[in-house]
Amino acid sequence: MVANPPRPRRRHAARPLHPAALLLVSLLSLGVLVAGCGQVPMLSAANGPKAPAASARPNAPAAPVDCEYTETGTPARPVSPPPSTGVTMTGTATAMITLSAGSIVITLDRTDAPCTVNSFLSLAEQKFYDNTECPRMTVVASLSMLQCGDPTGTQTGGPGYTFPDELSGDETYPAGTVAMANSGPNTNGSQFFLVFADSRLPPDYTVFGHTDRAGIAVLAKIARGGVDNRNGPGDGRPKTAAKIISVTAG
Template sequence: MRVRLTMTPTLCELGRVKRFLTLGLAAPLALSACAVAPTQPTGTTPTGSTVSCSYRTTNQPAKPVDPPSGADVPATGTAAVVLHFAAGDVTITLDRAAAPCTAHSFESLAQQGWFNDTACHRLGTQGVHFLQCGDPTGTGRGGPGYWFDDELARTVTPYPAGVVAMANSGPNTNGSQFFIVYEQTNFPAAYTQFGRIDAKGLAVITALAAGGTDDSERAGTGRPLADTRITSASIG
């Protein structure tokens, strides 16, 4: 199946862009963010077991939140964040070695309550199998008011079931939106894979996906019909 990747600008007066990932006739996966143009990315600077990360200010966050510190970010081992869905708990094991800046940001957002009382706003069930979350506005355009760089060295394709990756609107535009793959899907290696969920969490996501979508974008892609609310998130 041929993968076609295009960049389509929308709402240019607000500086918003959308990225579309289309697999054959399947619905496009719009991994979007809303922010001003990024500054030149600096990447990560290894310093033994830690790295330095750059979290670049963009626009106003969708809800109050502070960027994490970019100094002495752990770059070994793992951490765990539990997303407490209305449908059940989903534990994400964050891979600090593979994506230290991403894991650090995700953990910081969870600690600050960013994911509390939010709903996963986008679901793909035909050709692409994902649940997209992390936007408090539920529009696909909300973000935390900062961007950070891609960490793609360990991103593998096809994306296996259970992998968690960052949504973006182009290179080095990671914010808060992420997606969980619940069935192997041929996405390109353009999205930072930073964690995985276990079999129990995968069962929760698969059950939510079974509820289908409203097909608001095209058949098999749109807003989930099931209750995808994340009531809260906790560390460990």
């Protein structure tokens, strides 16, 4: 359990990288009933991609969707929001995250998270993630993850826009999961986290991809170096270099 009280939330600070989230996870792992938790934001016309048009053919590919990217604040690096219309909602894509500790290949899920994948690939194409440090690693009994995606390294930076969650309410976070960090419902930006051991979190974080055993091994190697505990026991900057050299689609 996290001993220190939660720090005040800064604007755009991303979860589950906030000690408050760690406190919740620790309580859940101890079987403690936590009251007052917010409801899981559900995908709807108001806060998610528009539903594809119905097709007369049962097995026809899903129609493209429109996504909502809302400009908010100043981007950590000059970058443009991704195209918001005609976004592919079928199949998968592949991206490689080349870290200082090794390469991680992720398979991106366009079906369940089309708008998230669209944003991630757009930022990768614009080299938003290149030469950036992953500022936070958490290694506790119920949460094992590395957070990346903020060029400022402060956990408050983003791309200058936000977009809605893509959630079913049934999300789980086993080893290999790649999901969006956020600072509350529908505040996704550029920050994401990679899970390297089965973790317990509320279903509040959009899952948009997975990595394989080789990718998990790279993350575990970083974790073995420990963290500086600046945010509490088992939570802080990784002591082993965790710098993104590049993110490329392919």
